[in-house]
Amino acid sequence: MTIRTRKFLGTIALLVLAAVWALLGMALAQMPWIAESGWRQAVYYVVAGMGWVLPAMPIVSWMQRPDRA
Structure with missing residues (x-):
């Protein structure tokens, strides 16, 4: 999969x-x-407001992977 498609x-x-x-x-x-x-x-709004970052990090790192040669 190309980086463009992953993004x-x-x-x-x-x-x-x-x-x-x-x-x-x-x-x-x-x-x-x-x-x-x-x-x-x-407390709830701080945790809920910042909590989406943890599940988003693997998606962003997957998007940034270089293309395989």
Whole structure:
């Protein structure tokens, strides 16, 4: 697979990941044990906001792999 194809597929995967992560984050934020406490909300939003980076890292590293000769 060429690097151009990997970047195209990786971009689509990252967009899907971001959309699904955001929807799940919004749904979980409505849970009563998070919504009732200000400090829990703060911790949750920090973790949820930065949490998408871990699943995105393997996708980005796969996209950057050089073409095989």
